[in-house]
Amino acid sequence: MDNQIKNIARTGYAAKGVVYALTGILAFGAAIGMGNSSEGKLGVLKFLEEQPFGKVLLGLLGLGLFCYAFWRIFQSIKDPENIGNDKKGLGKRIGFFFSGLVYMGLGIFAIYEIFKQINSGGSSKTAMIPTEFLPYIFYAIAIGMAIKALFQFAKIYKGDFLSKFHLNSMTNINLMKTIKWLGYAGWISRGIVEGVVAYFFFRAADTASQGDIKGTAEAFSFIRQNSEGPWLVGSVALGLICYGVYMFIKAKYRRFDD
Numbered sequence: 406m407d408n409q410i411k412n413i414a415r416t417g418y419a420a421k422g423v424v425y426a427l428t429g430i431l432a433f434g435a436a437i438g439m440g441n442s443s444e445g446k447l448g449v450l451k452f453l454e455e456q457p458f459g460k461v462l463l464g465l466l467g468l469g470l471f472c473y474a475f476w477r478i479f480q481s482i483k484d485p486e487n488i489g490n491d492k493k494g495l496g497k498r499i500g501f502f503f504s505g506l507v508y509m510g511l512g513i514f515a516i517y518e519i520f521k522q523i524n525s526g527g528s529s530k531t532a533m534i535p536t537e538f539l540p541y542i543f544y545a546i547a548i549g550m551a552i553k554a555l556f557q558f559a560k561i562y563k564g565d566f567l568s569k570f571h572l573n574s575m576t577n578i579n580l581m582k583t584i585k586w587l588g589y590a591g592w593i594s595r596g597i598v599e600g601v602v603a604y605f606f607f608r609a610a611d612t613a614s615q616g617d618i619k620g621t622a623e624a625f626s627f628i629r630q631n632s633e634g635p636w637l638v639g640s641v642a643l644g645l646i647c648y649g650v651y652m653f654i655k656a657k658y659r660r661f662d663d
Contacts, residue, residue: 422650469512471509503549548603554596557599595644
């Protein structure tokens, strides 16, 4: 595989790590009563925008997310690591494609946030999607998110997410244990959040209103409503921080099967 493609993939993994680490940090801050409730991936973009040189940070993150989207779509079409065309391989490649689309959308939103004030002459909003199509779109997203959450837990059970590190060949035992610990904590937390988000999209499909779209931020709010909410949110948030750090490690140590 071309080294340039590998570098794009590593940049993408690092950008994804930033998104998840900041999502976890913001959610954990909200759980312990610090900061506002800017949880979720879009909350991360809003948070970055409010920082010094926020536009620059958003631009860099947006480019990184485009790198990740390109890598996932490249994986789905070109199959550089020979995943294959059998049922399992095609399932993975289709998943990569839709993952790429999601992160491309997030990257576009990051870039949009940079330039939106230039074109915003007022505060009016228009629906981007015709209302009559919303139930079908929401149901499709909900089913996709639910399947993704199930696959997440299947990966956790099998430990598949560790295969690209070739842990058996690692000589640094502490690094190997760190990758495993961060990976398991992060994937479990991510699976929980995506399952809750799938529920929100199922519910939004019934009302067919764009105002009912829920994401990661609302997933944390939903978890917080439990009697043990703050502890639960804090635990999931720490798990997402672990997943973010795991993605940084993946950016450095992930091996590519040429």
